[in-house]
Amino acid sequence: MTPSESPARDRLGPTLFERSRPGRGGGKVPHPPKDALSRIPADLLRAEGPHLPEVSEPELTRHYVNLSKLNYSVDSGFYPLGSCTMKYNPKIDEWAARLAGFSELHPFAPDDLAQGTLQLLWELETALAEIGGMKAVTLQPAAGAQGELTGILMVRAYHRGRGDMVRSEVLVPDSAHGTNPATASMAGFRTISIPSAPDGGVDVEAFRSALGPRTAAVMITNPSTLGLFESRLCELLDAIHEAGALAYMDGANLNAIMGRFKPGDAGFDVMHFNTHKTFSTPHGGGGPGAGPVGVGEKLLPFLPTPRVLREPDGRFRLEAVGERSTSIGRVRAFTGNTGILVRAYAYIRAHGDSGLREVSDDAVLAANYLKSRLAGVVDVPFSRPCMHEFVASSVSLKAETGIRTLDVAKRLIDYGFHPPTIYFPLTVEEALLIEPTETESLETLDAFVEAMARIVEEAHSSPDLLHSAPHYSPVRRLDETTAARQPNLRWRAMTGSQTPCPE
Amino acid sequence: MAYGPHTNEDRARMLAAIGVESVDDLFADIPPSLRASKLELASPESEAELTVRLRGLASRNRVDLASFLGAGAYRHFTPAVVDQLLLRGEFYTAYTPYQPEISQGTLQTIYEYQSLMAELTGLDVVSASHYDGAAATAEAALMSCRATRRERVLVDRGVHPHYRETLCTYFGGASLVAEEIPLVAEGPAAGTTDLAVLERMLADADRPVAGVVVANPSFLGLLEPMAEVGRLAHAAGALFVAVVEPVSLAVLATPGDYGADIASGEGQSLGLPLSYGGPYLGILACREALVRGIPGRLVGMTTDVDGRRAFVMTLRAREQDIRRDKASSNICTNQALCALAAAMYLAALGPHGLRDVAALGAARAGELESALAAVGAPRLHPGPYLNEFAVRVPAAPAVHARLIERGILAGLPLARVLPDEPSLADALLVCATEVTTPDEIAAFAAALGDELAGAAGRGAAGREAAGREAAR
Numbered sequence: 019m020t021p022s023e024s025p026a027r028d029r030l031g032p033t034l035f036e037r038s039r040p041g042r043g044g045g046k047v048p049h050p051p052k053d054a055l056s057r058i059p060a061d062l063l064r065a066e067g068p069h070l071p072e073v074s075e076p077e078l079t080r081h082y083v084n085l086s087k088l089n090y091s092v093d094s095g096f097y098p099l100g101s102c103t104m105k106y107n108p109k110i111d112e113w114a115a116r117l118a119g120f121s122e123l124h125p126f127a128p129d130d131l132a133q134g135t136l137q138l139l140w141e142l143e144t145a146l147a148e149i150g151g152m153k154a155v156t157l158q159p160a161a162g163a164q165g166e167l168t169g170i171l172m173v174r175a176y177h178r179g180r181g182d183m184v185r186s187e188v189l190v191p192d193s194a195h196g197t198n199p200a201t202a203s204m205a206g207f208r209t210i211s212i213p214s215a216p217d218g219g220v221d222v223e224a225f226r227s228a229l230g231p232r233t234a235a236v237m238i239t240n241p242s243t244l245g246l247f248e249s250r251l252c253e254l255l256d257a258i259h260e261a262g263a264l265a266y267m268d269g270a271n272l273n274a275i276m277g278r279f280k281p282g283d284a285g286f287d288v289m290h291f292n293t294h295k296t297f298s299t300p301h302g303g304g305g306p307g308a309g310p311v312g313v314g315e316k317l318l319p320f321l322p323t324p325r326v327l328r329e330p331d332g333r334f335r336l337e338a339v340g341e342r343s344t345s346i347g348r349v350r351a352f353t354g355n356t357g358i359l360v361r362a363y364a365y366i367r368a369h370g371d372s373g374l375r376e377v378s379d380d381a382v383l384a385a386n387y388l389k390s391r392l393a394g395v396v397d398v399p400f401s402r403p404c405m406h407e408f409v410a411s412s413v414s415l416k417a418e419t420g421i422r423t424l425d426v427a428k429r430l431i432d433y434g435f436h437p438p439t440i441y442f443p444l445t446v447e448e449a450l451l452i453e454p455t456e457t458e459s460l461e462t463l464d465a466f467v468e469a470m471a472r473i474v475e476e477a478h479s480s481p482d483l484l485h486s487a488p489h490y491s492p493v494r495r496l497d498e499t500t501a502a503r504q505p506n507l508r509w510r511a512m513t514g515s516q517t518p519c520p521e
Numbered sequence: 522m523a524y525g526p527h528t529n530e531d532r533a534r535m536l537a538a539i540g541v542e543s544v545d546d547l548f549a550d551i552p553p554s555l556r557a558s559k560l561e562l563a564s565p566e567s568e569a570e571l572t573v574r575l576r577g578l579a580s581r582n583r584v585d586l587a588s589f590l591g592a593g594a595y596r597h598f599t600p601a602v603v604d605q606l607l608l609r610g611e612f613y614t615a616y617t618p619y620q621p622e623i624s625q626g627t628l629q630t631i632y633e634y635q636s637l638m639a640e641l642t643g644l645d646v647v648s649a650s651h652y653d654g655a656a657a658t659a660e661a662a663l664m665s666c667r668a669t670r671r672e673r674v675l676v677d678r679g680v681h682p683h684y685r686e687t688l689c690t691y692f693g694g695a696s697l698v699a700e701e702i703p704l705v706a707e708g709p710a711a712g713t714t715d716l717a718v719l720e721r722m723l724a725d726a727d728r729p730v731a732g733v734v735v736a737n738p739s740f741l742g743l744l745e746p747m748a749e750v751g752r753l754a755h756a757a758g759a760l761f762v763a764v765v766e767p768v769s770l771a772v773l774a775t776p777g778d779y780g781a782d783i784a785s786g787e788g789q790s791l792g793l794p795l796s797y798g799g800p801y802l803g804i805l806a807c808r809e810a811l812v813r814g815i816p817g818r819l820v821g822m823t824t825d826v827d828g829r830r831a832f833v834m835t836l837r838a839r840e841q842d843i844r845r846d847k848a849s850s851n852i853c854t855n856q857a858l859c860a861l862a863a864a865m866y867l868a869a870l871g872p873h874g875l876r877d878v879a880a881l882g883a884a885r886a887g888e889l890e891s892a893l894a895a896v897g898a899p900r901l902h903p904g905p906y907l908n909e910f911a912v913r914v915p916a917a918p919a920v921h922a923r924l925i926e927r928g929i930l931a932g933l934p935l936a937r938v939l940p941d942e943p944s945l946a947d948a949l950l951v952c953a954t955e956v957t958t959p960d961e962i963a964a965f966a967a968a969l970g971d972e973l974a975g976a977a978g979r980g981a982a983g984r985e986a987a988g989r990e991a992a993r
Contacts, residue, residue: 352798
């Protein structure tokens with residue numbers, strides 16, 4: 019180690035496999051009798067045990083603690099990742115999910131043993147239905163994308179149930195998340211992409227000409243991925259229903275509109291919620307989340323099975339196998355990511371009616387503040403008030419200095435911030451999608467503006483600094499081409515490392 | 522607001538900087554006719570009040586019974602170090618590692634998870650995670666269709682019923698065909714996949730098969746003839762999908778050993794709490810040749826511009842944010858933190874610890890089999906099993922309910938999940954793991970013995986009464 023190396027870099031460490039020494043570890047579970055497996059025919063057993071690492075508990079602890087320090091997280095700093103709602107994750111929610119009564123409950127426990135969890139799930143469904151203006155909610159989908167699939171499969175079942183077999187298309191605005199078209203394909207539909215109008219909304223003319231007797235559903239992200247409320251929504255919803263199609267709302271951006279807009283009351287037939295965005299269940303480095311789906315009257319019969327039911331005597335139960343023949347069926351085993359739903363329930367209870375509206379008000383206020391402060395620093399293509407996020411762009415900066423959005427993002431890392439979402443939505447060149455959330459202080463927002471202003475100065479004065487950024491992160495820009503051309507996706511115990519251990 | 526930092530003064534400063542009078546002005550784009558009615562929800566609750574509420578709900582669940590319930594979700598001992606480390610906010614409050622320079626912690630742990638799971642399954646490519654065993658199995662079946670450009674998949678009835686239902690839901694959307702392979706009705710192979718029928722189903726040249734999906738151990742706990750299934754599938758040009766349980770792979774032959782092309786399964790048993798069904802861990806693995814068709818994230822090893830070893834998400838052209846409607850799946854958010862927990866669990870136990878978990882579960886299950894047989898509840902199927910099996914108990918659902926009153930959760934009455942399988946109407950599916958104690962086994966056997974003796978008494982009395990009725 020040399021003194022010039024930054025402390026952060028020193029934490030890069032060996033893999034579990036490099037730490038392994040035969041004979042380390044142990045003491046966690048009792049030993050079985052020697053003949054434990056003798057009743058199983060030898061040809062059904064594995065010949066040689068798996069090459070798992072052998073590490074002691076202190077080494078294991080340091081391994082993961084030091085790895086954790088290589089991560090940027092909400093707990094360590096500002097994470098304005100647009101469309102991801104990286105808000106603070108309350109600690110009581112983690113505590114609640116770990117209560118033995120919740121965490122040790124088996125998913126096949128008879129209903130009589132599960133009344134606490136069933137009540138929680140039923141109350142959560144009721145609260146989400148109220149927030150979304152929907153008739154009913156299923157908590158089964160494990161993530162937003164699975165919620166989308168659930169919703170679109172219900173749309174398919176609805177049309178087929180009416181004997182309408184010709185609806186083979188789903189309309190999706192070009193600013194949508196990639197999950198929308200991917201979902202449509204998985205559910206057996208063709209995606210028709212609708213262009214955006216210059217003001218960021220859906221191009222109504224293009225929309226009307228694409229809409230027709232083959233349209234099964236229209237998926238609308240509202241507010242849109244540009245952070246704008248779809249101002250011509252009445253017109254769009256009327257046209258969708260006149261054409262006999264259903265309106266799907268992607269609820270990814272619900273954090274902007276709680277208590278201000280209820281999608282179901284406005285005319286949407288189906289929507290999904292992302293508990294890991296709006297209701298602050300942790301993102302976990304990529305998951306788990308939960309993607310509850312709300313439906314109006316039309317899709318009620320098609321909800322996945324089992325539903326949580328409340329009996330007249332106040333007891334709760336799960337639907338039995340085969341109880342509701344119109345259901346699309348299951349989209350996963352058991353009832354859902356219950357541990358995540360406990361967290362979402364706690365979050366909604368803590369905020370209540372006034373608190374959830376305040377969440378959205380403060381999220382929108384913070385985004386508009388940041389937008390107004392950044393307007394003189396980088397391009398801000400849409401000047402009307404934004405919702406909880408907004409799009410900025412480095413188009414001018416690139417023209418003046420050759421510095422791209424990627425360089426700005428990487429330099430933000432050196433200033434101690436997580437970069438915004440970049441190059442999304444696809445409809446804005448050199449896009450930076452910025453979502454501050456309601457849990458960031460004014461001091462943090464101001465510090466971010468200052469960092470952006472200094473980066474823009476640097477783009478003019480010392481562009482090389484940005485081209486080669488980040489400089490102070492644990493590693494610098496990566497060779498992604500080689501990673502894809504010669505994939506190394508697992509450690510090979512027998513061949514050792516292809517590249518040397520950093521130690 | 523509970524977690525917001527803004528004072529009214531902060532809000533006034535922000536409004537002034539934006540140049541609007543009130544926050545209502547920022548919502549002017551919402552058409553007046555579409556503005557929401559008031560939220561009808563309860564009032565905000567302080568953390569102290571909320572704590573009491575949550576404790577109250579948790580205590581309404583009963584988790585104090587001696588449990589023999591498995592059926593796809595298993596009680597295991599989790600070393601304390603696993604949850605302590607999972608509580609690092611740097612792990613659980615991070616997003617998907619799209620910025621690799623400041624996500625090496627998450628990326629290296631996913632790479633290590635992939636490597637550990639490759640060791641267990643004997644397959645080289647492991648996705649970063651799927652939602653659960655059911656969704657992973659559905660994705661595996663879809664993958665077999667894409668890889669073979671065929672539209673028909675055969676699913677064994679020994680696969681978990683929830684996985685089969687999920688697969689059907691996914692297949693309904695894609696207009697693909699899933700057909701079930703029946704179980705052998707009687708004899709030494711009773712309850713396992715019917716190889717003769719499978720062979721006939723595969724022989725239909727007009728309807729070529731994309732994939733054959735069989736679980737080992739099966740939902741009924743039985744060990745299946747996996748090598749033979751693989752030979753039949755491959756002879757017909759189909760892929761072989763093995764549905765596996767990862768703790769069992771410490772001791773059982775692996776998908777790699779018996780020639781599976783794809784493995785899927787539920788990773789909950791690797792240190793994840795039962796939590797009434799989730800969050801769990803969908804395992805999906807495949808042979809190297811299929812790497813460009815596997816759905817879900819993959820992390821690979823590479824270097825940075827200074828030549829330092831580093832990790833990055835790779836082969837991204839398969840994913841929805843790049844390929845949109847041509848992606849291999851719509852999956853985005855997965856179960857990353859559950860994969861991290863599984864990796865920590867495997868590292869904490871090590872190869873010998875994991876083998877001990879599997880073997881001790883098998884030993885306890887053997888004791889359970891003997892104890893239940895001795896009180897008149899013999900196994901339903903004769904074939905080999907690891908740590909879960911079905912026993913014959915007349916009027917199983919009613920007996921199961923009465924045993925709860927005696928503090929015993931006597932597994933799963935199979936009629937509850939497989940009402941269409943008459944041979945299972947009088948059966949309980951029971952399991953033992955390393956946390957099952959000899960005392961619990963003795964208590965279960967004693968209580969079941971009482972119930973069966975009582976039922977026999979009631980049954981004899983009933984027959985006598987019926988006889989008197991008939992004689993009159």
